[in-house]
Amino acid sequence: MEWTMTANAPGQVCLMQGNEAIVRGALEAGINFAASYPGSPSSQVLGMLGKVAKERNFYAEWSTNETCAMEACIGASLANARSICIVKQNGLLFASDAIHCGAQHGVKGGMVVVTSDDPSAHSSTNEFDSRYQAMSANVPMLEPTSMQETKDIIPYAFELSERTHQIVIVRLTTRVCHGRGNVVLGELPEKPHQLQQVGEWDRMVCVSYLRSAMLEKLDMLRQEAENCPFNHYVGPEHPKELIVASGTGRLYGQEAIRRLGVGDRVGMLSLATIWPLPEETIVRHLQGVEKVLTLEEVDPVLEHNLQAIAGRHQMSIVFSGRGDGALPKIGELDPDNVAQAISLLTGAKLPEKKIASQEPLIERELTFCAGCPHRATFHILKKVLRQEKHPGVVIGDIGCYIMSGQAAGQYAFQACNCMGSGINLAEALGQLTHYGLDQKVVTVCGDSTFFHTIMPGLVDATYHNANMLLMVLDNSATAMTGFQPHPATGITAMGDQVPAMDIQKVVEGIGCKAEVADPFDVVETEKTIRRLLNAPGMNVLIMRQPCATLMSKKEKRPVRVYVDQNVCWGEGCGCDKYCSRVWGCPGNTWDFKNNKAYIDPVTCVGCGVCAKLCPSGAIKVEGGEEA
Known part of the structure; x- marks a missing residue:
């Protein structure tokens, strides 16, 4: 049955994804405030809340990072607002200081933190278990199983939070977030939860003596758990x-x-x-x-x-x-x-398992999308660094470009820790170049990651004059998690157009030199990277080219890319099957049966970069405008 997220149709049965069930539960709870930083498997939640926020008269934002989101929700609760913060397991760790302090002073309005764990790390760097955070912070944690429970447990969590004046965490896993099931809708309130003015003697202050009150709340919560209808x-x-x-x-x-x-x-x-x-x-x-x-x-x-x-x-x-x-x-x-x-x-005997096929599945590494500007960036960077006296050091970060540690990025970087850590790892190596480390030091980050956590590290590296290059891979979106906006995109979670923040001006405001290059302009960008690698001190290069997948959704480029078989060298191009193995774009394919290269017209997005890199000049671009 078709339905809309804001349909006030109690009793109607709808097929919902788990992330949709969270949104519906939040609407039925009458939320006033929602904040998140995108992270799979729960990236879609705030996106859906943002689309209906104006209709339902509440505020929603993509925060700069998870700590900003968590602390904003705590602040909203001071006005008796019902606030919901959505993170993934890594984000909950990032905001752990805020939630531990928040647990000590408690909340006034109901506050629910939805955390999505990712067993088997389908879209994560780890499968950290969020339950340790709840135990450490002494806050209650609920875990639904079905889509119906997921929807119903959100209003229950807000009520529990308000009864106990404590933050409540709802833990989901990938299979719940992305699974689907029937859900019976509840009633939507006529208006959001009633706000209250902040009183002169309202207190939400983290001080040591409040720990005893927090532990008393935990005893109260144990009794609440005995009567929970979801057990x-x-x-x-x-x-x-x-x-x-x-x-x-x-x-x-x-x-x-x-x-x-x-x-x-x-x-x-x-x-x-x-x-x-x-x-x-x-x-x-x-x-x-x-x-x-x-x-x-x-x-x-x-x-x-x-x-x-x-x-x-x-x-x-x-x-x-x-x-x-x-x-x-x-x-x-x-x-x-x-x-x-x-x-x-x-001791029961397992039934015989039917095996569909004995043929092993081919293992494939993750790769960049066709036309991804990151592929060009790492291709150029790797080429330049190979020409240095000693191999350079490249430090990665968290985003699409994490795949650059694999064949997709020609195994470009040597280290990758957690989100926003790349510049700090690189800063240490950049300082060691003054003490005998004879290597060029490079770190990379995405445009969204730049605003999330890179700026404090850039302040540190600039102030201490680290000898290094930061490359900001600006593809105009938080691409890895579904193209959510960030401060440089000029749009909010609620769809409002706002002045976009210029990354170059932010960098220069910190006091660091910054330049902009286009990774698809291979020749000039190669020269720029080589020059900045040899420039002393802290340097920033912004690699600006929109995400190909995002652009293909907005507009179709009338470009035909093809291989001129009369020109192609075949296996004699210097690197065996250069187009498919070295460049690695899904649009560039090697036909093993006919022993020739060709362009897959379904996968190719028409960026034309492969034509600039082809050593034989066999790849041609026709029509439209080359990227």
Whole structure:
């Protein structure tokens, strides 16, 4: 059934993605304020909220980074606003100072932090488990399983936050964010939550003596957890074998129980209140149990806490799960590894698995999109550095260009830590060039990352005159997570046109020299990079060329790129199959059957850079305007 996000149709059943369910839950809660920095798998949430913000009369923004977003939501709560902050697991770590201090002084209006963890690191550099943050900060954490629970748990989280005057974290994982399921809509309020003036004696100040009040809240939250409507038990009254599940573990467990036919003997306790745990409820279900299997993403957090609870109550139970190897210690749960673990728990025989094909899948590295300006940037940079007396050092950062550590970027960089760290790693090496390190030092960052975290590092490197080059890869969007705007794009999350911030002027305002180059102008950009590498002190080069995928959505370039077979050298071009292996653009392909190069017209976006780099001159561009 077709539906709109703002349809006030209680009882209507809609097919929703998990991220859509978060948005709908926030609207039903009557939010006043929303802030986020994009990060998969929850990037779409703020984008959808921004589109309906004016219609529903609340404020939404893409913040410069996650700390800005978190602290803005804390500030909004001082006016009794219901605020929601959306981050991924890396972003929650980045904002940990703000949330730990916020937990000490608490909140006035309801504040919910949605964190999306990424088991198996599909779109992340790690699969960090956010539950440690909730435990460390002493704030409650809820974890829904289905799309319906995801929608319903958001208003519940706001109510819980306001009852306890504490931040509440809702933890999701990739399969919930991107999965789909039926959701019954609730009622939308006529207007957002009622704001209140900030009173003279309203206090949200982080001081040491407030820690005792925070711990008192935690005791109150334990009682709240005992009555949470999102905790469930299914199975026999007195099972010998119990499965305790959180998040998607419950769904995999239900499927495996059906496959193995053990529903009459195995109980399943599903917990949405994953911190603090409902200890009385857990103890009640552990009575008489001999074996417990824990299903959770990613670390054995729940498993270890269950062991501690059983130990406190002197229960002799054998626990298994992520911790003892019954389930993989890394990566996602799936129906097969969960069924295997339940088979070990119960002794039930696994049904035979039908194998569709014995042929192994070809492993492919990630690569840049066709026409990506980053490919040209790293091609030129690598070429220039190879001509230096000693190989240069290139430090990466987080964004599309992280793939430059692989074949896509000709293995361009030697190190990549966390978002915004590239300039700080490089600054240290740049200082060491004054003490005998005879190498050129380069670091790269994206335009969105520049505003997110690079500026403080640039201040540091400029003030201390580090001998290095920062290359800002300006492709006019936060491309890796879905083209969200940032301060240099001139548009807000709510669609308002605002003056764009000029990265070059920001850099010059800091006191650093800055130049602009076009990575598609291969000859001139090569000269500029070589000159700046040999210039003393801190230098910045802004590589400006819009993302090809973004531009292809806006306009079609009437350009035909093709290979003139009469000119192509074939395998004699100096580098075997140069166009497909060295350049590596998906639009440039090698036909092994006919032993020739050709351009894939479906993939090619018509940037024409390959024609400038082809050593034989066989790649031609016709019509339109070369990029």
